[in-house]
Amino acid sequence: MKQLPTSDPRSFMQQADVHCAYCNGGYKQKGYSNVSFQVHRSWLFFPFHRWYLYFFERICGKLLQDDTFALPFWNYDSPSGMQIPAMFNESSSPLYDRLRNQDHLPPVVVDLNWGSRVTGISPDKNQINYNLNLMYKQMITNATTPRLFMGQPYRAGDEYPTSSGSGSIEIAPHIPVHAWTGDPKQHFMENMGTFYAAARDPIFYAHHANIDRLWNIWVNNLGGKLFSDPDWLESSFVFYNEEAKPVTVKVKDCLDSTRLGYVYEDIDIPWLDAKP
Ligand code: C2O
Numbered sequence: 001m002k003q004l005p006t007s008d009p010r011s012f013m014q015q016a017d018v019h020c021a022y023c024n025g026g027y028k029q030k031g032y033s034n035v036s037f038q039v040h041r042s043w044l045f046f047p048f049h050r051w052y053l054y055f056f057e058r059i060c061g062k063l064l065q066d067d068t069f070a071l072p073f074w075n076y077d078s079p080s081g082m083q084i085p086a087m088f089n090e091s092s093s094p095l096y097d098r099l100r101n102q103d104h105l106p107p108v109v110v111d112l113n114w115g116s117r118v119t120g121i122s123p124d125k126n127q128i129n130y131n132l133n134l135m136y137k138q139m140i141t142n143a144t145t146p147r148l149f150m151g152q153p154y155r156a157g158d159e160y161p162t163s164s165g166s167g168s169i170e171i172a173p174h175i176p177v178h179a180w181t182g183d184p185k186q187h188f189m190e191n192m193g194t195f196y197a198a199a200r201d202p203i204f205y206a207h208h209a210n211i212d213r214l215w216n217i218w219v220n221n222l223g224g225k226l227f228s229d230p231d232w233l234e235s236s237f238v239f240y241n242e243e244a245k246p247v248t249v250k251v252k253d254c255l256d257s258t259r260l261g262y263v264y265e266d267i268d269i270p271w272l273d274a275k276p
Contacts, residue, residue: 001015001059001060001063001094002094004063008244009240009244009246010059010062010063010240010242010244012200013200014240015056015059015199016197016198016199016200016204017199018052018199018239019052019195019196019198019199019204020195020196020197020199022037022038022039022048022052022237023038023039023040023195023196024195024196025037025038029156029157030156031156031157032156032157035157035158035159035160036160038160038161039237040161040166040170040195041151041152041154041161041162041163041164041165041166041170042151042152042153042154042161042165042166043146043147043150043151043152043153043154043167043227043232044151044154044235044251045150045151045166045167045170046150046151046167046211046212046215047235047251047254047255048237049208049211049212050212050215050254050257050260051237051239051249051254052208052237052239053071053205053208053209053212054254054260055239055240055241055242056071056205057069057070057071057262058241058242059240059241059242061242062242062243070262071205071206071209072085072087072206072209073206073209073210073212073213073264074177074203074206074207074209074210075210075267076110076112076131076173076177076210077112077131077132077135077173077210077214077269077270077271078267078268078269078270079128079132079270082109082110082127082128082131083106083107083108083109083110084100084104084105084106084110084181084203085203085206086106088202088203088206089105089106094202095202095203096202097191097200097201097202097203099182099183099186099190099191099192099197099200099201100181100182100183100191100192100201100203101180101181101182101183101184102183104180104181109127109128109131110127110131110177110180111127111130111131111176111180112130112131112134112135112172112173112176112177113130113131113134113172113173113176114176114177114179114180115175115176115179117171117172117175117176118134118137118138118142118171118172120137120276121133121134121137121276122276129274131173131271132270132271132274133271133274133275133276134172134173134276135173135271135274136271136272136274136275136276137168137276138168138169138171138172138173139168139169139214139217139218139222139271140222140275141275141276142168143167143168143169143218143222143224146224146225146226146227147167148167148168149167149168149169149218149224150167150215150226150227151165151166151167151170152164152165153227153229153231153232155231156231169211169214169215169218174207174211177192177207178192178193178198178207179192179193181193181201181203181207182194182198191204192204192207212257213264216257216263216264217269221269226255232251233250233251233252234250234251234252235250235251236248236249236250236251237249
């Protein structure tokens with residue numbers, strides 16, 4: 001992917017730039033040429049990133065000539081996953097990125113509430129316990145409605161969403177993992193700490209695979225209910241597929257990940273009994 005010419009929409013650079021285009025005002029809303037489009041801070045957060053990863057994974061599979069290829073998820077909601085996974089740390093690997101916080105390399109344990117975006121969790125000297133408490137809070141306590149978990153409605157013509165529109169998981173652990181991973185010596189905490197550059201770090205895709213997995217857990221294990229609003233279900237995005245052809249996809253067609261051809265490994269969920 002990194003070796004493809006940047007003119008190829010399947011190249012790593014263009015795939016990373018998909019994030020920039022959808023997050024840094026690259027598009028205006030259809031019919032509202034003065035309103036920028038944004039896929040964060042609203043109910044588009046989960047479905048946009050699911051479709052984004054779906055095509056990224058298909059492209060990898062095509063280039064690898066392996067249609068069973070599956071993106072790994074960074075399992076930072078479980079103690080054994082609470083540091084940058086080894087596969088991303090080998091400097092000769094294409095999964096490596098030098099623009100990361102050098103004080104956060106293994107064995108440093110991630111802070112899932114880095115920047116303290118979520119209040120009301122008692123400090124715990126043990127970072128692992130604190131992270132499990134944070135997960136419980138964001139997946140259960142602060143996630144009792146579709147609006148609270150998935151983000152606020154965002155319809156044609158609506159103003160650019162502000163951070164108050166974010167759902168619980170987008171607020172944390174999603175943003176903290178970005179900010180904790182990015183390099184504070186860079187102007188915008190590149191790569192992971194800023195929209196335009198985040199997906200230039202290969203760990204982005206493993207981070208978002210876990211966010212996507214948490215969405216499935218909320219629905220399948222915790223009984224979370226999705227929106228039934230047609231404005232959500234009919235929202236659409238354009239991506240390039242593995243044949244480098246543009247395709248339009250709708251939110252309603254990604255809600256069941258098994259229909260997209262994948263499930264997540266059924267592993268222990270240690271925060272389920274970590275009520276703060
Ligand atoms: Cu589109 Cu993790 O951000």
